[in-house]
Amino acid sequence: xxxxxxxxxxxxGPGPSQVEQxxxxxxxxxxxxxxxxxxxxxxxxxxxxxxxxxxxxxxxTLPISGTGSAGMETAISxxxxxxxxxxxFVNGFFGERIAEMGRRHGANLVRLDKPWGEAFTEAEAKAxxxxxxxxxxxxxxxxxxxxxxxxxxxxxxxxxxxxMLVIADCVTSMGAVPxxxxxxxxxxxxSCTQKxxxxxxxxxPFTASDKAIQQMDARKDPNLVWxxxxxxxxxYYENKKYHHTAPVTNIYSLREALAAIxxxxxxxxxxxxxxxxxxxVKRVEAMGLQMLVAPGSRLPNLNTVRVPEGVADAPVRLKxxxxxxxxxxxxxxxxxxxxxxxxxMGPLADEKQLxxxxxxxxxxxxx
Numbered sequence: 001x002x003x004x005x006x007x008x009x010x011x012x013g014p015g016p017s018q019v020e021q022x023x024x025x026x027x028x029x030x031x032x033x034x035x036x037x038x039x040x041x042x043x044x045x046x047x048x049x050x051x052x053x054x055x056x057x058x059x060x061t062l063p064i065s066g067t068g069s070a071g072m073e074t075a076i077s078x079x080x081x082x083x084x085x086x087x088x089f090v091n092g093f094f095g096e097r098i099a100e101m102g103r104r105h106g107a108n109l110v111r112l113d114k115p116w117g118e119a120f121t122e123a124e125a126k127a128x129x130x131x132x133x134x135x136x137x138x139x140x141x142x143x144x145x146x147x148x149x150x151x152x153x154x155x156x157x158x159x160x161x162x163x164m165l166v167i168a169d170c171v172t173s174m175g176a177v178p179x180x181x182x183x184x185x186x187x188x189x190x191s192c193t194q195k196x197x198x199x200x201x202x203x204x205p206f207t208a209s210d211k212a213i214q215q216m217d218a219r220k221d222p223n224l225v226w227x228x229x230x231x232x233x234x235x236y237y238e239n240k241k242y243h244h245t246a247p248v249t250n251i252y253s254l255r256e257a258l259a260a261i262x263x264x265x266x267x268x269x270x271x272x273x274x275x276x277x278x279x280x281v282k283r284v285e286a287m288g289l290q291m292l293v294a295p296g297s298r299l300p301n302l303n304t305v306r307v308p309e310g311v312a313d314a315p316v317r318l319k320x321x322x323x324x325x326x327x328x329x330x331x332x333x334x335x336x337x338x339x340x341x342x343x344x345m346g347p348l349a350d351e352k353q354l355x356x357x358x359x360x361x362x363x364x365x366x367x
Contacts, residue, residue, distance in 0.1 A: 071204030
């Protein structure tokens with residue numbers, strides 16, 4: 001039986017993003033056991049570098065085995081108890097997902113909704129939180145469905161004053177824009193490996209403050225999700241006690257992706273993504289197209305372009321893929337058929353790669 005031969009793509013979608021070659025190389029290395037001392041050496045490197053990229057000194061920082069949605073459910077299942085009031089800021093598809101997870105875990109869910117494509121203001125957050133007085137709140141730092149980058153302090157300022165836990169979805173921001181978990185007043189943050197980190201899908205970087213861990217340890221009812229119970233996972237990462245079979249190859253890949261970021265330098269990496277975003281917007285506007293999100297709230301590495309009148313997005317995306325080997329995505333939920341979602345991350349956050357993209361994009365829009 002022949003081996004698989006996947007087609008070569010330029011991944012300009014919202015994720016997975018283009019993978020660094022050194023990450024692929026790392027995945028070809030020999031697998032060791034999940035309790036092998038060598039694996040824990042690799043894990044120690046991963047945990048240290050994750051703290052740097054998250055912008056935190058949290059001791060409790062580790063990779064969850066599973067994609068970003070596993071990180072999301074880890075946050076909800078460990079820090080939102082049944083019957084507790086849980087406030088969610090919803091301005092996109094993934095804010096909706098957090099709210100749904102909170103509902104399923106039995107929280108007393110309250111939500112503040114805003115049109116998709118807009119960010120929350122400090123005044124809106126303050127009025128909402130002071131009215132509802134929840135024990136925990138959650139927001140999406142980088143909303144993948146809309147391309148909005150939320151200013152954390154607009155939400156965390158009031159939340160910290162009221163002594164509630166703050167959960168942040170950093171799935172699309174990590175590795176491409178600053179998160180600054182500690183300075184931003186975030187207690188619990190989760191991400192993924194296949195977007196700004198330029199690795200493969202399969203793990204969810206996770207961090208929690210000492211305050212959050214203390215509250216978790218004090219809860220009376222056990223986490224209903226055994227696989228994502230952080231008390232049990234801590235025994236594996238801290239005390240090397242078997243919990244589940246860790247995805248060794250994925251840990252290798254994450255280690256190498258983080259090493260690539262450290263080699264480039266965090267500030268240089270952020271600046272490169274910001275510069276690529278500025279170029280992207282200028283090129284879009286030069287074509288007579290419009291961005292969905294207003295300046296000041298745009299997520300640099302995930303750009304949302306309004307589909308021009310008279311154009312169907314699906315045929316354009318299919319033509320990009322079939323004729324040029326370029327993947328882009330359409331809108332989700334309320335924005336289905338209304339926007340193109342274009343990821344400019346990692347190796348593709350580069351002028352030469354943008355030349356390739358826009359040459360193909362212009363051709364495919366013409367039909």
